[in-house]
Amino acid sequence: MPLKSCREAVRALIVVASCATSGALWAEVPVAPPPDSNALKLDQTIQGLKDQVLEFNRDATAVEQDSLYPPYTRTNVFLGVRLSGMLVKEFSVTFDGGQPQKFTFDDTESLAFLLHKGLRRVVRLNLEPGPHRIRAEFSGQFADAKPDALPITGNLEAVFDKNYNDTDLQLMLVRTGFMAAPSLTLQQVRSTR
Amino acid sequence: MKPSLLLLAASLGISTAYAADVYTPGSVKDPNFLAVQYQTDEGRYFSSLTELLQMDRESKLSSDARWLLAENYLSFGMGNKAEPIYREIAQTTNDQLMLGRARLRLAEFSYQRGYLDESRNALLKMQEKLPKQLVEQWQDLLSRVLMAQGRYNEAVSVLTNLDNAGKQSQYTRYNLGVALINDGRAPQGRDLLDRVGRMRVMTLEDLALRDKANLTLGWHFLHNQLGGSAKAIFGRVRSEGPYSNRALLGLGWAELAPRGAKQEHSDVVDPDDKPFFSSFSTLGVLLRPGFVDNDIFKRAGLRNFRLEKLGKTEEAALKRALVAWVTLINRDPMDPAVQEGWLAIPYSLDKLGAHTQALQFYEKAVENLEMNRKRADTAMNSIKQGRMVETIVRREINVENGWEWKLTDLPDAPETYYLQNLLAEHRFQEALKNYRDTRMMAHNIDGWTQRIDAMEAANLSPERASVTPDVLVKHATEDRTPTWKDDNPPTELRSEDTLSVPGAYDAPMPDGNAAPAKVALVAGTPDKAVGNQEKAEALKGRLQALQKSLADASDEQSKILQTLAINELTGQKKQIEKYLVEARFALARLYDRQMKGELNDK
Numbered sequence: 001m002p003l004k005s006c007r008e009a010v011r012a013l014i015v016v017a018s019c020a021t022s023g024a025l026w027a028e029v030p031v032a033p034p035p036d037s038n039a040l041k042l043d044q045t046i047q048g049l050k051d052q053v054l055e056f057n058r059d060a061t062a063v064e065q066d067s068l069y070p071p072y073t074r075t076n077v078f079l080g081v082r083l084s085g086m087l088v089k090e091f092s093v094t095f096d097g098g099q100p101q102k103f104t105f106d107d108t109e110s111l112a113f114l115l116h117k118g119l120r121r122v123v124r125l126n127l128e129p130g131p132h133r134i135r136a137e138f139s140g141q142f143a144d145a146k147p148d149a150l151p152i153t154g155n156l157e158a159v160f161d162k163n164y165n166d167t168d169l170q171l172m173l174v175r176t177g178f179m180a181a182p183s184l185t186l187q188q189v190r191s192t193r
Numbered sequence: 194m195k196p197s198l199l200l201l202a203a204s205l206g207i208s209t210a211y212a213a214d215v216y217t218p219g220s221v222k223d224p225n226f227l228a229v230q231y232q233t234d235e236g237r238y239f240s241s242l243t244e245l246l247q248m249d250r251e252s253k254l255s256s257d258a259r260w261l262l263a264e265n266y267l268s269f270g271m272g273n274k275a276e277p278i279y280r281e282i283a284q285t286t287n288d289q290l291m292l293g294r295a296r297l298r299l300a301e302f303s304y305q306r307g308y309l310d311e312s313r314n315a316l317l318k319m320q321e322k323l324p325k326q327l328v329e330q331w332q333d334l335l336s337r338v339l340m341a342q343g344r345y346n347e348a349v350s351v352l353t354n355l356d357n358a359g360k361q362s363q364y365t366r367y368n369l370g371v372a373l374i375n376d377g378r379a380p381q382g383r384d385l386l387d388r389v390g391r392m393r394v395m396t397l398e399d400l401a402l403r404d405k406a407n408l409t410l411g412w413h414f415l416h417n418q419l420g421g422s423a424k425a426i427f428g429r430v431r432s433e434g435p436y437s438n439r440a441l442l443g444l445g446w447a448e449l450a451p452r453g454a455k456q457e458h459s460d461v462v463d464p465d466d467k468p469f470f471s472s473f474s475t476l477g478v479l480l481r482p483g484f485v486d487n488d489i490f491k492r493a494g495l496r497n498f499r500l501e502k503l504g505k506t507e508e509a510a511l512k513r514a515l516v517a518w519v520t521l522i523n524r525d526p527m528d529p530a531v532q533e534g535w536l537a538i539p540y541s542l543d544k545l546g547a548h549t550q551a552l553q554f555y556e557k558a559v560e561n562l563e564m565n566r567k568r569a570d571t572a573m574n575s576i577k578q579g580r581m582v583e584t585i586v587r588r589e590i591n592v593e594n595g596w597e598w599k600l601t602d603l604p605d606a607p608e609t610y611y612l613q614n615l616l617a618e619h620r621f622q623e624a625l626k627n628y629r630d631t632r633m634m635a636h637n638i639d640g641w642t643q644r645i646d647a648m649e650a651a652n653l654s655p656e657r658a659s660v661t662p663d664v665l666v667k668h669a670t671e672d673r674t675p676t677w678k679d680d681n682p683p684t685e686l687r688s689e690d691t692l693s694v695p696g697a698y699d700a701p702m703p704d705g706n707a708a709p710a711k712v713a714l715v716a717g718t719p720d721k722a723v724g725n726q727e728k729a730e731a732l733k734g735r736l737q738a739l740q741k742s743l744a745d746a747s748d749e750q751s752k753i754l755q756t757l758a759i760n761e762l763t764g765q766k767k768q769i770e771k772y773l774v775e776a777r778f779a780l781a782r783l784y785d786r787q788m789k790g791e792l793n794d795k
Contacts, residue, residue, distance in 0.1 A: 039623075043306055046627050046631060049634070050630065051274060052742070056638070057246075067647075068651050118232075119224050121225075164671040191217075
């Protein structure tokens with residue numbers, strides 16, 4: 001069987017499935033099959049189960065964070081992109097000259113930075129209260145760049161004070177001035193709690 | 194900051210972090226909220242929900258976060274949880290457009306899952322405050338729900354009452370066409386399907402829709418003995434596409450069906466009307482002049498034979514039908530249209546007087562159909578083993594996009610081909626999504642076994658115990674905002690030098706002023722401490738219970754998928770067997786005539 005053509009055919013069928021009549025065209029009156037009551041009952045059960053699993057994850061994550069990342073050492077590093085059309089492909093972060101933690105982003109991940117200005121939590125680690133050095137590097141390219149264009153790269157080195165509570169560091173890829181090259185900035189934020 | 198590190202930073206030109214900015218937990222400035230937003234945009238709804246629920250427990254969620262919570266619930270296939278949040282948001286929000294979009298999405302979820310009454314009620318309820326920008330979307334969805342309920346007349350009313358046909362999508366027009374035909378208003382329905390069948394296409398989806406409209410209209414004409422009109426319509430379908438085989442089959446039958454009256458509506462293309470232009474090759478070119486007469490019998494692998502005494506028109510029609518069917522039988526033998534083509538060819542040959550050739554074709558048809566019956570049996574066994582579904586699920590086990598998940602590729606399994614149509618239906622797709630979700634969650638829960646072990650190990654580690662009280666005090670007191678306000682300054686403390694020295698106030702209190710011997714604690718004393726270790730232990734019990742529930746739900750969902758697939762394949766197998774009976778009956782008839790010496794072709 002030519003599987004490729006079969007796959008293409010199914011894709012096209014799925015596309016037009018939004019039409020109400022995805023049943024047999026032989027029939028004079030194509031009607032979508034009625035919903036099965038057992039299937040609906042099971043859907044309700046599964047929706048309930050999803051709720052339980054989410055609650056379990058919420059509780060377990062809270063205990064895990066407290067156990068593995070006590071608040072007085074917990075440090076979160078977030079990465080954001082505030083440059084329209086900039087697709088970050090690679091990123092690495094190092095603390096106090098240690099081993100760098102490297103990340104590669106696929107297209108979905110790169111685009112997610114741009115859609116609603118979200119932040120990606122790239123690292124959660126334990127650092128003793130006091131001053132620390134952070135070094136971050138990025139590599140990326142604008143979506144409309146020519147295929148043979150060299151990647152845009154940059155890095156940042158900074159010192160920050162880890163306090164006795166959750167420390168949140170925001171690394172932001174921005175352009176600091178008109179015509180300036182994309183660069184990283186670091187901001188430390190804290191909760192009012 | 195340590196002076197040495199500051200000095201180093203200054204000498205290396207290293208920057209320091211900007212001064213710490215303050216955010217309210219759960220607000221749009223909260224990096225945790227922005228991280229949830231990122232996960233949502235990535236399609237990781239399960240992770241987003243986990244974080245949002247954690248934020249919700251720690252502080253009141255902002256309205257933006259509540260909104261995101263509802264969106265994520267719905268995207269993860271939890272309409273039951275999303276609906277009350279949307280309802281709550283509706284009380285306070287002024288953004289009717291955003292709310293309208295959310296409600297439409299919720300109604301679409303209910304429709305696709307099969308909760309047709311709920312979907313219909315929700316759509317009718319939102320009609321009053323429906324923003325103008327959403328009217329067409331609302332009409333489209335409500336009409337689909339009504340059509341799924343068989344309420345064609347109401348569906349037509351919904352799509353036509355507002356007199357906004359110019360703004361409706363081609364999908365909506367297609368549905369209106371079908372609804373009109375099913376409601377007994379065939380001329381209007383045909384007109385609409387015809388327009389969709391002639392639309393200018395921009396995308397592959399448009400092409401598929403155009404072909405589908407032409408196929409539907411073509412078969413509708415055939416059922417109504419309007420072969421002439423059907424032929425022109427089938428001729429518009431692309432020669433290679435998901436509907437081309439069925440169109441080829443129809444094209445052949447259209448040649449043999451009564452030509453029928455010319456359609457009255459001016460918009461419907463007459464067989465003799467102007468040709469249909471397209472940059473894609475369409476089936477109409479098969480019947481171009483010269484292509485039929487020259488070599489159709491040669492292409493069909495038939496040697497010359499003497500024709501029955503047929504009218505010239507009938508003979509020409511049979512020849513043209515053969516053109517379509519000879520093309521058809523060279524295609525995928527598993528397609529029911531191709532199988533029917535195997536029977537249609539000898540039927541035509543028999544009519545043309547080529548009885549021996551017809552007999553040979555029937556024999557080939559039986560051979561092909563038998564082979565297909567065996568394939569169907571293999572596919573049936575494969576369905577029972579759940580191979581196709583298992584392959585689909587296993588390759589994206591960690592994908593968390595729940596209801597938003599789309600089937601974009603198919604595994605190479607024996608049943609894949611037979612289930613193409615079923616795979617495109619909501620009842621199968623939604624069941625598959627639920628099955629995927631149960632498997633993903635089971636995988637997630639299984640993963641917690643090791644993570645809980647890691648928590649327990651961390652809780653018991655000596656490093657954890659070595660935290661100095663000083664650190665804990667600083668953690669507890671750092672960054673605490675004083676509770677008083679400017680207009681209510683704190684009580685000033687002053688030293689008291691008139692108090693007695695310790696021990697000087699041991700004298701008994703005057704009567705009636707004695708302190709109670711015991712102070713009763715309002716909350717009572719806790720039976721035991723509930724620290725992280727105890728919490729981790731409690732999680733284990735919940736984990737086991739969830740593992741069992743998920744396994745049960747997964748099994749049940751798998752059975753539903755299997756039943757749907759088996760029913761579908763059984764239907765196709767019955768069709769093959771029906772064709773086999775027809776082929777064998779025709780063969781017996783021809784053998785009988787051969788025995789009697791009635792087959793006069795040589």
